Amino acid sequence: MYLSIDGIEKSFIDDKNNKTKVLDNINIEIEKGSFVSIVGPSGCGKSTLLYLIAGLEKADRGNIQITGKKVTKPGPDRVVVFQEAGLFPWLTVMENVTYGLLLKKMPKEEAKAKALDILKMVHLSRYVDSYPHQLSGGMKQRVAIARALVMEPDILLMDEPFSALDEQTRMVLHKELLDIWRKTKVTIFFVTHNIREAVLLSERVIVFATRPGKIKEVIPVPATKDGVMPDSVTLHTEQRILAILQDEIEKVLKEEMGDDYSFKTDHLHRDDSGDMGSHI
Ligand SMILES: Nc1ncnc2c1ncn2[C@@H]1O[C@H](COP(=O)(O)OP(=O)(O)O)[C@@H](O)[C@H]1O
Ligand SMILES: [Mg+2]
Known part of the structure; x- marks a missing residue:
């Protein structure tokens, strides 16, 4: 396998000196030239996993290998694009x-x-x-x-690269990114909390559970030969992912709001952008 993420575990020490497990037993196999997205509520460890692949963080357990070679540090084969352009x-x-x-x-x-x-x-x-x-x-x-x-780079690691952009600009950049991906055959590992974005762009969406972050389900995105997907198919896939994530979103809200928590699952309607909201 090209990019192989095997049994990754990662904990951090928080402000109160407690050890918190952020990633638990993450296993992902990614083929060369594929486009994979990770979706999940904020704080579920998406960026941490991306930094591990980039070689910017070290795992407590497990391995990340690229064509059989263990990732130990950043390298020119992997480049990160962040939410802020950082020019x-x-x-x-x-x-x-x-x-x-x-x-x-x-x-x-x-x-x-x-x-x-x-x-x-x-x-x-x-x-x-x-x-x-x-x-x-x-x-x-x-x-x-x-x-x-x-x-x-062989692998483009993108951490919510379009999250700060307005919807129209984001749509244009989606198209450009897909053109680039097809032209360059670069492998893309794309982190987002926007379900629609993940479905529109990638071939496979990895849905994360939170606290600790682990893989809840992997959803293949149906594709046509010309790459254009009927809206009904995209919507169906989005709804499937949202349904999987609903428990996780609830969990985060409950922990963040404590006694103030009064939402019910059916209050969590998706908005038109498929965005789970900035704080979740
Ligand atoms: N360097 C760090 N030190 C301590 N805690 C961290 C560090 N990086 C991330 N965390 C914690 O790990 C959890 C996951 O963070 P992150 O990977 O950024 O989540 P996501 O990208 O899914 O929003 C969060 O609770 C965050 O506070
Ligand atoms: Mg993040």
Whole structure:
């Protein structure tokens, strides 16, 4: 298997010095070139798992292997895209995107040509000389994606990359990301709390239970040959995932609200965006 996550356990020590298990016995096998999403309520350990794959955190137990090689530290084969673009404000779009290549001592002209190819893919070739503050949120996130892709990673690790964007911008970026995925064949590991987003983008949705985070169910997303899914199929898959998550959302609300908790399951209607809300 290409990316193999095997028996992962991870605990953190909280502010009161208690050890809390965040991830419990996580096992996932991911094929090269696939697009996998993780959904689950906030705090269920999605980002922690992504950081473990990135090599930014260490597991207490278990292994993560890429083509049979154990992940022990960050590497150029895995690049992370975060919710905040995290661009250097004093550098132009072109300079932000070529930054990593120049660090690797690639000749400047070659780096620029490569960056321009990728910036075309995210439709930003007209903005190479702009600075981040001159760009919209969606454009900044495109630069972040271009900066990641220019390094030619094998695995793109995306942690709620579109969560801060408005719905229209998000839809455009969904399409661009799918085009990029098909063109580059990069393996994408995508964390989101937006069920619709997970269903629209990925081939497989891993639904997490919380406290501790563990895999509750893995839902394959039906696909047509042309990649266009009838709304009824998408909606059905979304509803299936929401039903699986309902208990978990309840659990979080109960713990967070304590005695104030008075919601009933049937108050948890999905909104039109398939978003579980910012605090859950
Ligand atoms: N470095 C850390 N130190 C202590 N606790 C952490 C740390 N990172 C995450 N946590 C805790 O682990 C849990 C899972 O966090 P996280 O992986 O960020 O969840 P998610 O991305 O699903 O919202 C949370 O309760 C969070 O407070
Ligand atoms: Mg997170």
